[in-house]
Amino acid sequence: MTTTKKQLHRIDLIFKNEDDCKEILRNALSRSDQEIVNEMVNSGLKGRGGAGFPTGLKWKLTAESKEKEKYVICNADEGEPGTFKDREILTRVPHKVLSGMAICAKIIGAQKGYIYLRGEYKFLVPDLKKELRKFHDILDELGLDFRVDIFLGSGAYICGEESALIESMEGKRGEPRNKPPFPSVKGFKGKPTVVNNVETLAHSYTILKFGAKKFRDLGVKDSRGSKVFSVSGDTPIPGIYELELGMTVQDFVDDFSDGDCKAVQVGGASGFLVPRKRFGKTTIGYQGKLTGISLPTGGSMMIFNSSRSMYNVLNNYLDFFEEESCGQCTPCRVGCQQLLKGIKAVKRGEKPTSYLNQLLKLTETMKLTAKCGLGQSVANSFSSIVENFREEMIY
Amino acid sequence: MSNMVNLTINGIAVSVEEDKTILEAAKELHIKIPTLCYHKDLCVAGNCRVCVVEQVGNHKLVASCATPVSEGMEINTNTLKVRNCRKHIIELLLTEHREECTKCYRNGHCELQELSAEYQITNQDFIDLVPDKNYTIDMLSPAIEKDDSKCIRCQRCVRTCAEIQSVGAIAVAHKGSEMKISTFFDRSLDEVVCTNCGQCIVHCPTGALTEKSYVEKVWDAIADPEAHVVVQTAPAVRVGLGEELGLGSGTRVTEKMVSALRRLGFDSVLDTNFTADLTIMEEGTELLTRLKRALVEDDPDVALPMATSCSPGWVKYIEHKYPEYLPNLSTCKSPQQMFGALAKTYYAKNIKVAPENIVSVSIMPCTAKKFEANRPEMKDSGYKDVDFVLTTRELAVMIRQAGIEFEKLNDESFDSIMGIGSGAGVIFGATGGVMEAALRTAYEIVTGREVPFDNLEITPVRGLEGVKEATVKIEGTVKEWDFLEGVELKCAVTNGLENAHQLMEAIKRGDKFYHFIEIMACPGGCLGGGGQPFPVDNEIRLKRMEAIYAEDRDLPIRKSHENPEIIQIYKEFLEKPLSHKSHKLLHTSYVKREQY
Structure with missing residues (x-):
């Protein structure tokens, strides 16, 4: 188990403007x-x-x-x-x-x-x-x-x-x-x-x-040092913060949310969505990427409050990837199009809700077979959002 | 020898060279891993992902075509995970692909179709993406059709055009869902640097790139009672056609082909080898004339090296890429076009048919020939010299449609006149063949003796190497040609336009000097042409090449100038090589074209 810190530690190493x-x-x-x-x-x-x-x-x-x-x-x-x-x-x-x-x-x-x-x-x-x-x-x-x-x-x-x-x-x-x-x-x-x-x-x-x-000395096992985060979304204090690695999403939300936070997207559009029920169990760091216990991030932390439609959030990400996949490998190029069209079809009732399960299986294939690291992670947001906010995809 | 690496595939141990990929190692164990974007002729792309396999210790699957072997590697090619992923990938490709298999030109010859049958893709759960795509079909070129809706983005065509042909007419454009194979500003293939060589077609796994088919037009002509339909067959067709009709690669089917053509209803079955021989007479004389101008008359304007002009892909390439070398190109038309011009003049007169009633069809291993026949200058007979060009594949279509059991056919021989070809004509079908044929004749004209090679086989210019060189010292000349005494005739032969590019650059830099160069646009020469059967790789090219040379060995006449019909045509019609009449009917000119 990774140890977690109780309080968020603001660090000031990167931006300290030393002239040496x-x-x-x-x-x-x-x-x-x-x-x-x-x-x-x-x-x-x-x-x-x-x-x-x-x-x-x-x-x-x-x-x-x-x-x-x-x-x-x-x-x-x-x-x-x-x-x-x-x-x-x-x-x-x-x-x-x-x-x-x-x-x-x-x-x-x-x-x-x-x-x-x-x-x-x-x-x-x-x-x-x-x-x-x-x-x-x-x-x-x-x-x-x-x-x-x-x-x-x-x-x-x-x-x-x-x-x-x-x-x-x-x-x-x-x-x-x-x-x-x-x-x-x-x-x-x-x-x-x-x-x-x-x-x-x-x-x-x-x-x-x-x-x-x-x-x-900063951070936790396997996730040493501090990291600069880009905090955005439903927070009164968006901006750039250098924080110690190893914090839980809960620690983060306590500091940055105004109290109304239903989920945090860690790592941008290619990252994972963490729902409120998992805030306490999820740390920000490099280990256990696949167990979902701790999540790596390039620094993006997006906070969503209860007014946000997770369907719209996902739709937005997939729109982005459908266009930004380089297009060379099949799983990423066609997979992104299928995921985007798929959630729309389910929302409109053109496909049964069970189609989401089929798409989840597809995301596994995309993660396993895409040519590059980005291709392997484009489906992360889909799987984490659909698994946690399935009802929002349907109704 | 490189180091050996030990690994296991599906639990079976294998030891292979360290530079091998998993795919190649599996092949040694006779384990087939499906592929789409992989092609032996091309660099590895690793983009279709159909060939993924499981590597123990790696959570992700790896593309077997792109992953080198390593010591102790454990690979599984047939696990549930692998099968499910592959199935998904095939399904994904099918959603972007317009599935009209029964209406597709490649029906029955499509790698995607084969794979989807293998994986039993019987129901399509994913959403069909085709209706929302703005797919276009480019049908403007007289040679090649490009249907984006059948494209699976494997980029085999792009790699072919760039790597083998150094042309780059097609490239990847846009990204994500819009990603497509496109041309300069998305123009038609007819309006860009495309040489119509058709190598993209033989490397395309689906029906996205096909030749423009003229099968129906030819059937119409055959059915027309007014029309006298003559057909000519190029040398490489006779060593390729069998493959398309279920025979092994490199099977020689000349006589069966003749008999099939007759049964299809062609009024006269003739041989392009005849005009190949004629090309040698004209081109050989042109070479000797250029040498005379250079060596005796010190004419500074004479362009050397002289380059062959039989390959219409190469001709268009030089028109686009090296227009400053157009004077170096022999003015001789290709054998196909010489034949066309004579069919509606000499032949028509001889058999007493009005030229306007003659429909001239040619069977070619080539797609660029379709373009060539449509060049505006190819009307020297007063009519379109060659009306329709069919590829080897299209001829096979007609034979199948006619219900001919090809294997059971009797052997028959070509009609006359214009039906006799020498061994020198046959070898036009292989890279180096024109050079060899030209040397057999030119050397003999100049010295009165046969070329000093065993059994007339000029082996230095044979084979699949990129650039082959030969130097022939001319000794013991007859009086008329004594200015060539002691001259070392420097020759080079190349196949595939990338090799041609390298050769031209070397000439341009002044690194190399030659008197005569033979360039064929396709790898292996015409036998590896863009109109030949699928699939193709070097192994198959070599088999076709062996067949070509065997055909030469077995012919009674092996030198163009000894072909009795050649002697006859000069006597009765053309007078002599480079005569006024020859110039009018058998020679042509070229145009400078744009670079893109």
Whole structure:
């Protein structure tokens, strides 16, 4: 069992605007690569985009490759509905993200990095460019051969998936690749590549500044550290909050809801809906994804009060996926269309209510057989909403 | 040799090379895993997900076509979970697919249909998505029809067009439910860079891409008492047709084909091999003339290497992609079009039928020939030179419709005139064949001796390799050609337009110099053409190729210039190669086309 904290712990690590990245980098450059990798591994940091792959291990695997040409990519294609934390991090503390990239580059042996910026975040480019110039000066001063460029996405949700992101950067259609090989072996231009979420890179800065222990002391087993949440929906205090991992949904709701909360969607449209009766038993973290006990999230927490129709909520998500599936694999492309058309048909009485059970079986197939991580998770909202709010789908 | 990896599939141990996939390992154990988007000719896509299998220790299923084997892997291909998922996936594909199997051109030859029969998809529970889709059918091209409502988005056509053909006429457009296979600005295939090679058709698992069929028009012509219907058959048809009629790959059916065509009611059954021989006479002379201009007259305007022009897919490709090299293209029409021009002139006069009453039909292994016959310049006889082009597959349709028991037919031979072909004509059907045939004749014209290869078999230009090169040193020339004494004639042969692209780039960069290049648009040459039977892979191509060369070996005449009907036509009608009359009827010109 994971232990849960009684009270929500607000953390202020990410957004604390320290102006010491030169020192942090200088210090990091003086340490051995092995030492830093160990620090990262020991911190327990896991990917903050939502998938939760151990960051230290990712760096380690890429560092082990003998290839000369390698790349670091910052995934800033923040497209999950209800997620808006990376934008804030890039606006307020871009130097932490850049420092994270530089340290990663030093360890794996990359000379070139890219920020894959969501097309809709184009307005961030002028400020980021200014920041990049300053940062490159610092790198020159420290003698680190590394440069970062910005690559603007073109608006496809799927390009947040790391291999589709790489395809897109190579000028191809944004479609996930077959894995293996993973990007750590064959990534951008076929070379070993680390793709990290914006927040993950910012955390690596914290870890190098304060050491693995300080990070590890936060959170619970298997879900260490803090996480930036994008809180939206029926809450009097929507916004961006850095919280300790391992909280229960109940803890979260106690702090953020006005008392009227029937469900929380954890992890955006591709995440899970948690109904009130499960608030106390569900923690936010990385373990037990499939048991439903603890849920991972890219940071989106959407609060729904009693006035919300869960049918409309689901309809909205499915509309999104029907359009945003890249369309290459059958289960995701056709599955999303069937789920969307299916709930409409049941609502209108064109299909019997038992059809929902058939669709639930279909979601199992989608989870088991879709080509990429996003395809495997598009049906999460369907299964969790239909299982918990079946009557709202029908009446 | 690469390292071996041990794994078990359905509890059976197997040891395979480490670069193999689960699908390939299963094949070694004779375990069939169904596939749709997978094709041996193409890179792995892993997008249909029909081939999923269970890997012990992995909660998710894995696509066996895209997953490499690893040591100790335990795979199960036939669990309840796997079967249920596969069934779901087939059902999902069917909901996007317009199910009119009985009205479909691919009825009985469709991989989706086969799979849905295998998995007994008898009731469709999911919602039919077709009525809400804005599917279009592109019927404007004279060669290829594209019906989006039959498409299962496996992208085999896209990969074929890009990888094998380096054309990229079709690509994936849009995403999600709108995702489709489309062209530049969704134009008709007739208005884009498409070469009409039809490789997309032979690689399509369903009826989404088919040739434009002219079967009914040909039946109409046969039924017309006024019409004198002549048919010509290309060399590669005789080694492919059998496959479509239940015989093994590479079965030679020339004589049975002739007898079937006669029973179908064609008034005269003739051979494209005749005009293949004629092509050699014209093209060979054109090559020697170009060499003379270059070597003796120092003419700076002579375009070398000279490239063959028999393959209409290649001709359209160069018109789109390398228009600056159009002067290099031989001005000779393809054998089909030479035949068409002669059918309504020389032949008509000879059998005393008014040319306007002649309907000229050709049976081709090719879909681009349909386009070629429709080119506006192909009317040198004063009429449309070739009226209808049928593929090998369409001929098989007619034979089945006519109730002919193909295997039981007697052997019959072609009519005359224009019915005799040499072995050199036959080998036009395989990549390297035109080169070999041309060398057999040109070398002999120049030196008075046979080409210095055993049994006339110029093996360096044979086989499926992408680019084959040969150098023939010309020695002991006769007086008329003594300027060629000591010249090393440099030749290259390639098949598949991606290989042609590579060759053209090498020539363009100046890395390579040749005098003569043979380019065929399809892998393996015409025997692997877009009008040949399904399915196709290199194993099948090789069998057809063996059959072509066996056909050559068994013919009494193996050199074009020794074909008596060729000697006769020059005597009675054309005078000599590159004569005024030849130029009018047998040669053509080309146009520059857009890049997209």
